[in-house]
Amino acid sequence: MMQLKDYAGSVYGGLGQLLYTFSEAKGLKISAALQQVQNVERFDYTIWRQILDDIQLQLQRSALGLEIADYVQPKHIGIIGYIAQSCETLGEALTRYHDFHRLIYDGSPLKIEYYDEQHISIRWENLPSHLTTQITDEIAIAVMIQFLRFFIADGIKLYQVNFIHHKPKNVMAYEAFFNCPVKFQQDKVELIFPLNALAIPIKQSDQTLQKLLMRQAQALLETLPNTTQLDERLQQSILLGLQKNNYQIKSIAKQLNMSTRQLQRHLQSQDTTYQQRVQDVRQLLAAQYLQDPYLSLHEIALLLSYSEQSAFQRAFKQWTGLTPQQWRAQKKLDNDKVMNIR
Structure with missing residues (x-):
């Protein structure tokens, strides 16, 4: 088995289109790397990191991953979007997301486990510092949340979101996006849901x-x-x-x-x-x-x-x-x- 220190992974091609759409909307310069990943099935995770760094350099502000996630459409998430539309509850959708998440965002292993008796944790294993930044972590979480928002009928009730990087100045932007407390400098990157949220039905009216x-x-x-x-x-x-x-x-x-x-x-x-x-x-x-x-x-x-x-x-x-x-x-x-x- 590949060791985590050697882990790189790849990213679904639709996410390259997402970054292109965002860059055009913000009037950013389209880098050669971003141009090259249009209309490809997958591209290397290190290129994903490079493109995000370039966008971050042009805009120079925090919570950028949340801004990008606002532009997510079902076409950007491919197979997961197709599968979600056959699920009945949030719990089933999360299970399927766990099964197939590496086909979309193969940045780090995803774990779903109990947080305590009343909550469940969805977390990403920590990667070496040269492979992860605050923006790669937050866009992984934000894209997942936007994915769920497309298909959940009654909204998503999060209990808490944790990041491992330093606390930014605009914490309120994160709490407004996730609609729950957001903590930084934690041991893990994770979303924490109430267990009863797993029974929330998948939207039937917009399939x-x-x-x-x-x-x-x-x-x-x-x-x-x-x-x-x-x-x-x-x-x-x-x-x-x-x-x-x-x-x-x-x-x-x-x-x-x-x-x-x-x-x-x-x-x-x-x-x-x-x-x-x-x-x-x-x-x-x-x-x-x-x-x-x-x-x-x-x-x-x-x-x-x-x-x-x-x-x-x-x-x-x-x-x-x-x-x-x-x-x-x-x-x-x-x-x-x-x-x-x-």
Whole structure:
């Protein structure tokens, strides 16, 4: 295992776009390093640190990570945004964030553990001083909080936020952003939540992607003969199950209040199988995900609940006759032609 002192990591490409958007909004000079990380899937953590240092040098003020986080959009956080929209509670979203956070911000290991009997701590392991600064720490926390604010219906009730660096002059800016006490020169960088906050529901009214996927699933259903209400519920259950990696037939049948055998007989009456229905949904999801240039093939494979990227690539070639890379390139070419015609 790599030792922490050698740890560097990488950053999701969407965060490079975030810094570009922020820099443009503030009228900052776009550095060569920032320009080079546009439209890439990932870039090295040391480059992330370098770009942030350059922005800090131009603005020369504290709480900069909080300012940057104000510009975060779901597209900047990629796979986590897709997954969050299939979660039901804050606790489930945090669990999924823990599972996949390194795909977004691989700056330091993330730990979720009990703080005391009434609170839970989400903390980052401390990195060597040459890899971390106050701005890298605060943007990691602030981006996570903004991510949660996109999807939490009733707001986020934090108990406390801790940083390891020296106390700045404008502590009130931090407390206003996090809406809770913020302490500096602590042993750990961490967010502390009340345990009861884990039951807060995920917002249902603004699931743009989820609605899009459901519409596509409905369109797929319309191609089937004798489509029933059961088919529609099955399609939706598989779609959500894939995003949660919980799509096995026994689990799906239970959600539909059926036995596994009853579900299999229903599908046999339509001359299909459960596995074929899963593959149909995977195909429509893959087409949607491949149009997001910031999602890597590895991340798309995870979203489709494939254990290996190679398995996804083989399946996609069987569906379309093209590799995912070829399909993505062709789609981009087609879209560019449409734009040129307009």
